[in-house]
Amino acid sequence: MTQGFDTPQNHFQLFGLAQSFQLDNAQLELAFRALQAQVHPDKSAHLPDTEQRIAMQRSTLVNEAYQTLRSPIRRARYMLSLQGVDTQEETNTAMPLDFLMAQMEWREAVADAQQARDAEAIGQLEARMKDETGKLEAMLAIKIDSEHDYAVAAGLVRKLRFMEKLAEEIDSAYDELDS
Amino acid sequence: MPTLRFNMALLQISEPGLSTAPHQHRLAVGIDLGTTNSLVATVRNGISVVLNDEHGRAMLPSVVRYAADGHVAVGESAQAAQSDDPVNTIVSAKRFMGRGLADIGDTSRLPYRFVEVPALGETGQGGMVQLRTVAGAKSPVEVSAEILKVLRARAEAALGGELVGAVITVPAYFDDAQRQATKDAAKLAGLNVLRLLNEPTAAAIAYGLDNASEGVYAVYDLGGGTFDISVLRLSRGVFEVLSANGDSALGGDDFDQRIHCWLLEKNQLSALSPQDTRLLLTLARAAKEQLTEHEEARITAVLSSGEVIDNLLTQDEFESLSKNLIQRTLQPLRRALRDAKLSVTDVKGVVMVGGATRMPQVQHAVGEFFGQTPLTNLDPDKVVALGAAIQANLLAGNRSSDEWLLLDVIPLSLGLETMGGLVEKIIPRNSTIPTARAQEFTTYKDGQTAMSLHVVQGERELVSDCRSLAKFELRGIPAMVAGAARIRVTFQVDADGLLNVAAREMGCGVEAAIVVKPSYGLSDAEITRMLQDSTQHAQDDMQARALREHQVEANQLLEAVGHALEQDGMLLEAEQRARIETQMRVLRDVLPLTDQRELKRAISALNETTVSFAQARMDKSVSLALSGKNISDLEVK
Known part of the structure; x- marks a missing residue:
């Protein structure tokens, strides 16, 4: 069994979790807290600088690993990188036409709802966006965990990146309503 | 005074193997450096208590008055002079921490002579503002340091010894510049900062440990000059901040300003002298406080021109005057919940912190927003200091049987x-x-x-x-x-x-x-100038102080390494162990000498030699943490 900081490792090993896109969030949370309870800088605030420095580095690493595994898109990106697959989110813009069309319609709908200051419409768009994101994530689980089809998975990550940007726009639409 | 009990079912975690040998109680305090009032608290016999001054007062008004002869008055006596000597009497210095002149807005409503200081970098923005007094231009950092010095002296007198360190609280929504300014002020006051702790988080510790709470809590903290909202999840001894939001330039002071403006309008006044401005602000604050308990407040004053002011402010009128200030706190609430991916119904309790939350219209608005009555069972003025003291006690290494973990966030990208x-x-x-x-x-x-x-x-x-x-x-x-x-x-x-x-x-x-x-x-x-200006440090023999600090550090280090060798010496190769022991001997030899540089060198040498040992010990404790959880499927396939 490989875990902890003593051997070269990946984020899954750090938390003692199986390397799988499908993930038990409760278990991840438990392992995260158990690790932070050991390495958090608050535990060594009274110790010499050396220990404080190591604690900060380790606590930072545990936080980074936790954030990566907790977010489906970041987890997928990370798992693909472990397989040597680049998701090409900046370079590969060849998306299916219907997907791009749908994205444009989404954005227009968000902009319209924001203009009309229609909180209900934004709420509906948000629900649809979450639904769509959930479907993409379910497909990712199949492609990564069962079929090991990493090229298709990378395409799904690129689609999820669009959904992530859409979520940001919905968020700022809410902010606009507030102000 | 509220007291705190450590009655929570906390995480049963293995001893991290990092602890030092059993030692005497280390003196540590929590300090709430507030806009209006400041407090210092400590844990005594397992209970967090606020330390009072010799007159039995817990709160130190955050007011500093500079005299031409170099004398600095802090607290009540300075506050008493603020109407007579408004230019040299600095109140609410916290609002200027890490702030440039442009951030402060309308300076004509404040009775100070601001000095614009160029920024160090060519960022096109001004540097931290200073205030011109009879004793020279003062940075808000220096003003804050004067307050901290008084609290430090109060704590050292009450506890009968030098402090190992302090936890200083800051608004959660403070940015990097404001946090750095606070840390600089503490250093200037000769305090070892164990941690800067977010005020709502400090309140959550005091509240959570006292009530053995579990679930999602919101802390609504409206202080004298800052507003914070933090959303936390409390679960089995872990305080996890999910999101923080706020407005670091909104607080009780602004409610005073609203009344002040109302007075100006009612009496058709303009361009008041600093004395009159301060007088009306003081009366505005008194009226605000009175309206917490009473339906109306009468404001009477004689201005320096001889003009008489006599107005009656009702609670209803005050509510409409301050309505949009309260609205301004609701937007951060919505953002904080959205960032935490939660809705109002997920929030189990709302903790009210800060003197300004005493205003009935604030409690009413917050209660309406969350659909539940906010919790006010801990004194909103003291809960931050009490929580900070509990954390300070933990950070100083005074372990209690219970342990908790605090996971906080950075408030701004x-x-x-x-x-x-x-x-x-x-x-x-x-x-x-x-x-x-x-x-x-x-x-x-x-x-x-x-x-x-x-x-x-x-x-x-x-x-x-x-x-x-x-x-x-x-x-x-x-x-x-x-x-x-x-x-x-x-x-x-x-x-x-x-x-x-x-x-x-x-x-x-x-x-x-x-x-x-x-x-x-x-x-x-x-910083050098401030240190020279600082009367406290002028009297101190800086050299002697630095030497003493290094000696304390050396002793602590020797104690820690000695204990670590005893406990985990088997993790070391014989040659590694010999190297560590040699460095320990070197340090012990230079310890009684008065050569500060030699001592410093020996401390870093021992520190360097023990890096891999410290890592090995942490690895051991980490493996223990995971294996101790008995989760069979922790196995990696």
Whole structure:
């Protein structure tokens, strides 16, 4: 069994979790807290600088690993990188036409709802966006965990990146309503 | 006075193997450095208590008065003089911490003579503002340090010894410049800062440990000059901040201002003298406080012109005057919940913190927003200091049988200026700290050996709408063709929420030199001047003090390493152990001497020798932590 900081490792090993896109969030949370309870800088605030420095580095690493595994898109990106697959989110813009069309319609709908200051419409768009994101994530689980089809998975990550940007726009639409 | 009990079912975690040998109780305090009032608290016999002054008063008004002869009055006596001597009597200095003149807004409503200080970096924005007094220009950092010195003296007198350290609280929504200014003030006051702790988080510790709470809680903290909202999840001894939001320039003071403006309007007054301004502000505050318990408040005054003021303010009228101030607190509430991906119904309880939450209209608005009556069973003025003391006790290494873990976040995103004055976010808001992000940069010209980075903080897209934190210049990049150099810049946010930057050229591993120009920070020269100005330190023999501090550090280090060898010596090779023991001997030899530099060198030598040992011990405790959980499927396939 490989875990902890003593051997070269990946984020899954750090938390003692199986390397799988499908993930038990409760278990991840438990392992995260158990690790932070050991390495958090608050535990060594009274110790010499050396220990404080190591604690900060380790606590930072545990936080980074936790954030990566907790977010489906970041987890997928990370798992693909472990397989040597680049998701090409900046370079590969060849998306299916219907997907791009749908994205444009989404954005227009968000902009319209924001203009009309229609909180209900934004709420509906948000629900649809979450639904769509959930479907993409379910497909990712199949492609990564069962079929090991990493090229298709990378395409799904690129689609999820669009959904992530859409979520940001919905968020700022809410902010606009507030102000 | 509320007392705290440690009655929570807390995490049963294995002893981290890092603890030092059993030792005597280390004196540590929590300090709530407030806009209006400041407090100091400590844990005594397992109970957190606020330390009173010799007159039995817990709260020290955050007011500092400078006299021409160099005498500095702090607290009640300074407050008593604020109407007579408004220019030299600084109230609410916290609002100016890490702030430039442009941030303060309408300075005509404040009775001070502001001095604009140029920024250290060429960021196009001003540096931290100063206030001109009869004793010279004073930085808000110095003013705050005067308050901290009084609290330190109060604590040392009450506890009968020198403090090991202090936890100083800051508003959760304080940015890097404001946090750094607070830490500088503590250092200036001769305090060892164990941690900067967010005020709502401190309140949550006091509240959570006292009530054995589980679930999602919101802390609504409206202080004298700052507003914070934090959403936390309390679960089996872990206080996890999910999101923080707020307004670091909104507080009880603004309610006073509303009444002040109302008075000006009612009496058709304009351009008042500093004395009259201060007088009316003081009366406005008194009226605000009276309206908490009474339906109406009468405000009477005689101005320096002889004009008589006599007005009646009703609760209803005050409510309508302050309505949009309260509205301004609701927007951060919605954002904080959205960032935590929660809705109002997920919130189990709302804790009210800060004197301004006593106003009935505030309690009413918050109750309406969350659909439940806010919790006010802990004194809103004291709960922050009490929580800070509990954390200070833990950080000082005074272990109680119960343990808890605090996971806090950075409230505002950190970003870098990119082409066209746009911001590229590098660390998003509400990231759990400590956190770090590394980014690679390259040169765009042949033979380029320097590069400049501008770090900003905030959520807006334009650099000009965000707070400029610092300009970093990377120098000593080896000359190469354009695009060949790879400079890796690491942004590290520590557990105090403070940013540190390091850079390295990846191709040949050259450590690029970094010149930091904090936009609102203090230069070394300023800090030196402040230290010289500081009467406390002028009396102290700085050398002797530094030596004593190193001696304490050396003793602690020897104690810790000795204990570690006893407990985990088997993790070491014989040769490693011998090296550590040699360095311990060296340190013991120089300890009684008075050569500060030798001592410092021996301390770092021992520290360096024990790095791998410390790592090995942490690994051991980490494995214990995971294996102790008995989760069979922790196995990696």
